Amino acid sequence: MSTTIGADEMQCKELIELVTDYLEGTIADAERERIEVHMGECEWCERYVEQTRELIGALGRLDDGAGDPEAWERALAAFRESRRS
Amino acid sequence: MSGLGIAEEEPESGPGREHREDAALVAALRAGDERAFKSLFDELDPSLRRLARNYARTDALAEEIVGETWLAVLKGLDRFEGRSSIKTWIFRILINVARTRAKREARSIPFSSALPGDAGGRGDDLGVDPDRFFSQDHAQWPGHWRLGPAPWGIPDERLLAKELRGEILDAVGGLSDSQREVLTLRDIAGWDSKDVCNALGLSEVNQRVLLHRARSKVRAAVEDKLGAVEETT
Numbered sequence: 001m002s003t004t005i006g007a008d009e010m011q012c013k014e015l016i017e018l019v020t021d022y023l024e025g026t027i028a029d030a031e032r033e034r035i036e037v038h039m040g041e042c043e044w045c046e047r048y049v050e051q052t053r054e055l056i057g058a059l060g061r062l063d064d065g066a067g068d069p070e071a072w073e074r075a076l077a078a079f080r081e082s083r084r085s
Numbered sequence: 086m087s088g089l090g091i092a093e094e095e096p097e098s099g100p101g102r103e104h105r106e107d108a109a110l111v112a113a114l115r116a117g118d119e120r121a122f123k124s125l126f127d128e129l130d131p132s133l134r135r136l137a138r139n140y141a142r143t144d145a146l147a148e149e150i151v152g153e154t155w156l157a158v159l160k161g162l163d164r165f166e167g168r169s170s171i172k173t174w175i176f177r178i179l180i181n182v183a184r185t186r187a188k189r190e191a192r193s194i195p196f197s198s199a200l201p202g203d204a205g206g207r208g209d210d211l212g213v214d215p216d217r218f219f220s221q222d223h224a225q226w227p228g229h230w231r232l233g234p235a236p237w238g239i240p241d242e243r244l245l246a247k248e249l250r251g252e253i254l255d256a257v258g259g260l261s262d263s264q265r266e267v268l269t270l271r272d273i274a275g276w277d278s279k280d281v282c283n284a285l286g287l288s289e290v291n292q293r294v295l296l297h298r299a300r301s302k303v304r305a306a307v308e309d310k311l312g313a314v315e316e317t318t
Binding site for chain 1: 156230301
């Protein structure tokens with residue numbers, strides 16, 4: 001058994017450019033399988049994908065928290081006004 | 086030339102639960118429920134602000150765009166038919182307000198104008214520095230990691246957002262305009278790809294290319310900050 005990479009085996013370099021398609025689910029089944037097979041034996045690529053997922057989660061939490069207090073006062077006044085009419 | 090695009094577009098294919106929650110929220114808002122309005126405001130205002138800054142040269146103009154958006158939302162509330170989610174509807178209003186304002190200010194804004202060069206296939210914009218991989222003629226590991234990603238050592242995404250907030254925001258700020266726009270809507274505001282394509286007039290493929298590049302750059306900034314690289318040999 002050779003330790004060199006076969007022609008149809010995925011390279012790490014190739015995988016990282018397919019991460020978004022993979023996570024979006026917009027990739028052909030055969031391509032997805034190649035990625036998953038590769039990740040099964042490449043801890044760095046597996047980590048790369050996992051960290052990308054984490055980053056996406058973190059981006060979604062950046063704006064957690066309250067809105068701007070002054071803007072809220074203005075919006076609330078407008079809300080009350082709009083409901084009155 | 087269009088006014089504030091309060092009219093909705095295609096029906097949303099999302100789950101029924103979200104639809105019912107939306108319907109309940111809209112009913113509460115129409116009935117003047119201030120707590121419901123406060124929770125909607127708190128949820129959306131930061132992202133609206135962030136998105137507005139993509140279009141406005143100054144914080145003051147961004148502030149006006151957000152304020153005008155909320156007024157347009159309140160004005161349009163009774164006519165909202167629930168064919169898109171209320172959040173998507175509100176962000177669309179913001180985009181239209183921003184476009185209208187930008188025209189009025191007679192200033193050039195970046196809005197999606199960076200395409201197509203920005204989404205082209207140039208090699209100078211790879212997700213990871215090519216030097217981190219073994220060369221194609223490496224005897225054993227062509228194209229594989231030479232310097233692979235190391236663990237970040239941050240237990241979850243909440244902490245990641247908290248501890249690296251500054252670095253992440255700087256990286257987002259350093260993206261091209263159209264990359265930042267797509268990343269803001271998709272990952273920060275949580276839109277799905279269909280809504281982003283509709284709102285920004287992008288093809289699915291262009292949207293994905295922009296998102297991929299944007300995420301790769303932000304990821305690289307995080308990795309850089311954490312020094313999370315390890316030799317694979």
